[in-house]
Amino acid sequence: MIKENLALVQDKIQKACERAGRACDEVTLIAVSKTKPLSMIEEAMEAGMQEFGENKPQEMRDKAKLVSAPVNWHMIGSLQSNKIKYVVGTACMIHSVDSLALAAAIEKEAAKKNLLMDILLEVNMAGEESKHGFLPEEVSAAVQEAAKHPHLKIRGLMTVAPYTENAEENRIYFRKMKELLVDINAKNIDNVFMDSLSMGMSSDYEIAIEEGATMVRVGTGIFGERNYSH
Ligand SMILES: *Cc1c(COP(=O)(O)O)cnc(C)c1O
16 A cells, blocks of 8 residues: 555656656655554555654654664654754754754754754744744744854755645745745855755645655655544
């Protein structure tokens, strides 16, 4: 089942790239395995997946210890300072940096472990009350500040688009994210060149790719519905 789902998602990614005149290798598929058992991760690995997304620090760390082959873990969920230690040294990238305080705390842990941590700044493109992240108008200043940390490498921006029945409604947010990235790069901020846009989930990743996503985070479309009750 997972193998078939993956093939389907990969086919849709390829077609979206073709529609947008983009090379397929510009887009990385991240399999969001949160709440799913190790057996399903291993099944996806057998089908060739190497990039996995988790939103709980301890769950990520525990799974990372148990997988049989090296994979890349992406932290995509909101992160409290006291949990950073589980993520720095485990994740290849933290997508969900939503405050300068968090950036500073990650810097501290990365310095302690003597490594360079790839991060994305999370942007609340639609200005939703319920969402984490910088507002679009705050991002440029935040990038400038976060770029001062020597153990952080800001690779780009991430957004979680609004929940909607009609994915086309999110196109505008994806388009504006890309514009934001281009605008910030044009400012030639010291130590900053951002090439990553993490946007698009199961319901809207094709549209996100048409608008420039370089990483799409797909959970349900690969592993099926999540069950939070157990
Ligand atoms: C859970 C989650 C996803 C995947 O959502 P699906 O709709 O299951 O594809 C993507 N991004 C973030 C930040 C998530 O928390």
